[in-house]
Amino acid sequence: MFFFVSFRMKRTTFLLVFAAALSCCWAQETGNEEVVEEEEHVELFTTPTTKMAAATSDFGYNLFRTLSSREAAANIFLSPISVSAALTQLSMGGSQRAQSQLYRALRYHTLQDPQLLNTLKDLLAAVKTSGKGLSTAARLYVARRLRLKQDFFKLVEQQYNVRPKALMGGAKDLKEINDWVSQQTGRKVQQFLSKPLPRTAGVNAVSASYFKGKWVTRFSQSGGLENFQVDGGAPVQIPMMQQDNYPVKMGVDSDLRCTIAQIQMQNDISMFVFLPEEVTTNTSLLEESLTAEFVQDLSMALQPAQVSLTLPVLRLSYSTDLLPLLGDLGLSEWLENPELEKVSNQPAKLTSVNHKVVMETAPEGNQYPSSPSTPSHLTYRVDRPFVYLIRDEPSGALLFIGKVVNPKDLTI
Numbered sequence: 189m190f191f192f193v194s195f196r197m198k199r200t201t202f203l204l205v206f207a208a209a210l211s212c213c214w215a216q217e218t219g220n221e222e223v224v225e226e227e228e229h230v231e232l233f234t235t236p237t238t239k240m241a242a243a244t245s246d247f248g249y250n251l252f253r254t255l256s257s258r259e260a261a262a263n264i265f266l267s268p269i270s271v272s273a274a275l276t277q278l279s280m281g282g283s284q285r286a287q288s289q290l291y292r293a294l295r296y297h298t299l300q301d302p303q304l305l306n307t308l309k310d311l312l313a314a315v316k317t318s319g320k321g322l323s324t325a326a327r328l329y330v331a332r333r334l335r336l337k338q339d340f341f342k343l344v345e346q347q348y349n350v351r352p353k354a355l356m357g358g359a360k361d362l363k364e365i366n367d368w369v370s371q372q373t374g375r376k377v378q379q380f381l382s383k384p385l386p387r388t389a390g391v392n393a394v395s396a397s398y399f400k401g402k403w404v405t406r407f408s409q410s411g412g413l414e415n416f417q418v419d420g421g422a423p424v425q426i427p428m429m430q431q432d433n434y435p436v437k438m439g440v441d442s443d444l445r446c447t448i449a450q451i452q453m454q455n456d457i458s459m460f461v462f463l464p465e466e467v468t469t470n471t472s473l474l475e476e477s478l479t480a481e482f483v484q485d486l487s488m489a490l491q492p493a494q495v496s497l498t499l500p501v502l503r504l505s506y507s508t509d510l511l512p513l514l515g516d517l518g519l520s521e522w523l524e525n526p527e528l529e530k531v532s533n534q535p536a537k538l539t540s541v542n543h544k545v546v547m548e549t550a551p552e553g554n555q556y557p558s559s560p561s562t563p564s565h566l567t568y569r570v571d572r573p574f575v576y577l578i579r580d581e582p583s584g585a586l587l588f589i590g591k592v593v594n595p596k597d598l599t600i
């Protein structure tokens with residue numbers, strides 16, 4: 189531990205306290221900062237697109253917190269921006285009242301953006317730019333029995349280039365949905381549904397993402413089995429990637445009791461790793477502080493360092509139905525009476541919000557770490573439960589968030 193970042197009540201103020209006694213080469217590299225440095229605050233969320241990015245991220249953090257509190261000791265992964273996309277399509281089918289309830293949960297009520305449907309479209313296009321490694325898909329599937337309004341189908345198609353689909357009911361639906369998701373994600377998200385949709389005639393919101401993390405700096409060693417500590421159990425052996433003198437941005441948050449590293453990926457993507465000091469699956473304190481603003485402030489406060497970096501080789505697949513979580517996001521009243529009057533004249537309910545993500549990281553990168561004159565003695569070893577997120581840097585959009593408690597359970 190070489191310095192501390194502590195976050196005060198107001199998230200925009202940082203105190204960087206350098207533990208002079210502990211720092212060695214690191215302090216020399218970065219000049220002679222004294223004990224306290226007021227962090228320069230860089231406004232990111234000022235344009236319609238970045239404000240939209242902040243809204244989708246804050247929705248994502250809320251979703252993540254809710255899921256994590258229900259599955260406290262489990263691995264969980266989400267790609268919230270694709271869930272935002274699916275629920276936004278759904279909002280287009282609602283009454284004025286339904287729309288404002290959904291907008292509140294999606295954090296759009298803060299935007300004051302009359303063009304927000306277009307802004308979301310632009311943001312999605314920006315984060316799906318090839319090279320960033322993300323593919324996402326979002327679509328509504330609606331029971332044909334509801335006597336559907338064709339205008340709604342047209343409206344969504346014109347806005348998002350994806351036409352909601354009427355379901356016949358039965359086994360064919362499953363194949364139809366799974367084939368579409370697979371095709372939209374370059375065959376990376378397979379078997380989206382493992383069992384048929386509920387028989388209730390309603391609306392199903394489908395969202396899926398595939399992310400292939402591509403580092404800027406490559407890892408020379410990969411695949412070696414190493415111990416990963418597990419809360420309340422014996423360590424498990426998992427493949428890890430390792431590299432000395434790896435350039436990261438880093439800081440210690442003494443309030444949250446974790447060390448944070450930001451690792452650069454290609455095309456302006458970065459991964460933030462939050463590594464608790466102790467072996468614990470209880471990361472609720474950290475989860476509570478996650479907001480778009482907090483992560484942006486963090487990226488400004490973290491300091492460049494070269495470390496001996498050890499990371500699990502992540503290859504994971506995760507799926508869940510998010511419908512039970514929506515009540516905790518302020519939508520319980522809406523779920524009772526969703527007023528999807530533009531979808532159908534009959535009362536239509538939301539019957540599922542299935543979400544599936546697949547993510548991989550490979551050791552390759554497009555450059556080698558430079559060899560410093562004095563080798564770094566700092567290590568950052570991700571060998572116990574941690575939280576991470578993948579962020580698009582220019583927009584600040586959260587693309588992926590996960591909590592790894594036992595990587596042995598992760599499979600593709």
Ligand SMILES: *[C@@H]1O[C@H](CO)[C@@H](O)[C@H](O)[C@H]1NC(C)=O
Nearest residue numbers: 260468469470471472473474
């Ligand atoms: C998790 O930690 C928080 C504080 O860090 C504590 O308030 C809470 O009770 C803990 N939860 C469990 C299930 O231990």
